[in-house]
Amino acid sequence: QQPVQSPQAVILREGEDAVINCSSSKALYSVHWYRQKHGEAPIFLMILLKGGEQKGHDKISASFNEKKQQSSLYLTASQLSYSGTYFCGTAAPNFGNEKLTFGTGTRLTIIP
Amino acid sequence: NAGVTQTPKFQVLKTGQSMTLQCAQDMNHEYMSWYRQDPGMGLRLIHYSVGAGITDQGEVPNGYNVSRSTTEDFPLRLLSAAPSQTSVYFCASSGTGTGFYEQYFGPGTRLTVT
Numbered sequence: 001q002q003p004v005q006s007p008q009a010v011i012l013r014e015g016e017d018a019v020i021n022c023s024s025s026k027a028l029y030s031v032h033w034y035r036q037k038h039g040e041a042p043i044f045l046m047i048l049l050k051g052g053e054q055k056g057h058d059k060i061s062a063s064f065n066e067k068k069q070q071s072s073l074y075l076t077a078s079q080l081s082y083s084g085t086y087f088c089g090t091a092a093p094n095f096g097n098e099k100l101t102f103g104t105g106t107r108l109t110i111i112p
Numbered sequence: 113n114a115g116v117t118q119t120p121k122f123q124v125l126k127t128g129q130s131m132t133l134q135c136a137q138d139m140n141h142e143y144m145s146w147y148r149q150d151p152g153m154g155l156r157l158i159h160y161s162v163g164a165g166i167t168d169q170g171e172v173p174n175g176y177n178v179s180r181s182t183t184e185d186f187p188l189r190l191l192s193a194a195p196s197q198t199s200v201y202f203c204a205s206s207g208t209g210t211g212f213y214e215q216y217f218g219p220g221t222r223l224t225v226t
Contacts, residue, residue: 002154032215041202042155044214087154097206097215098143098162099170104154 005103022088023070031071116218135203
């Protein structure tokens with residue numbers, strides 16, 4: 001079953017912050033975040049593992065709340081380059097990267 | 113390293129035709145997967161492989177076949193194309209071992225079935 005992402009779309013001005021949520025009805029063991037620009041392949045952002053781990057990369061960070069079965073992606077002081085569609089993916093129990101289930105995506109548009 | 117390559121980039125098929133989408137990686141990755149991407153549906157897993165000679169079905173396998181005779185190549189075959197298979201197809205690969213690794217996606221093949 002696909003994880004649910006919210007919001008479906010968001011428009012921000014450059015410099016504003018954004019939060020993208022990913023939730024699942026099933027227990028989560030790992031959450032994988034990817035960004036895809038229009039007409040291009042998805043690009044890896046980060047993986048979060050069971051244990052409430054929070055990771056960050058530059059001004060993009062994420063948290064993983066296994067009790068709530070959800071993950072949130074935080075984009076701080078957004079830049080034009082952050083525009084794109086963000087996907088979260090979850091791995092089934094006893095599976096790794098080979099069998100990810102992705103959400104339907106959140107389209108982020110950053111305007112000057 | 114070329115990473116993950118896919119051919120062709122674009123393809124138009126008539127209903128009932130068959131074809132093979134090619135995928136190759138030069139990173140010695142054991143894991144390879146095929147996804148299709150439709151508007152509003154995200155990425156859906158078609159088939160995956162955990163090594164040469166080992167494949168399994170994903171979420172939407174009907175109408176597609178795969179084989180993995182080498183570590184490098186993972187072709188996707190459409191047996192009898194249908195308009196519902198119009199989509200963008202992505203191949204991905206990743207390493208294995210303890211833990212999780214990032215997936216590297218190919219540039220995609222845009223397929224139209226008329």
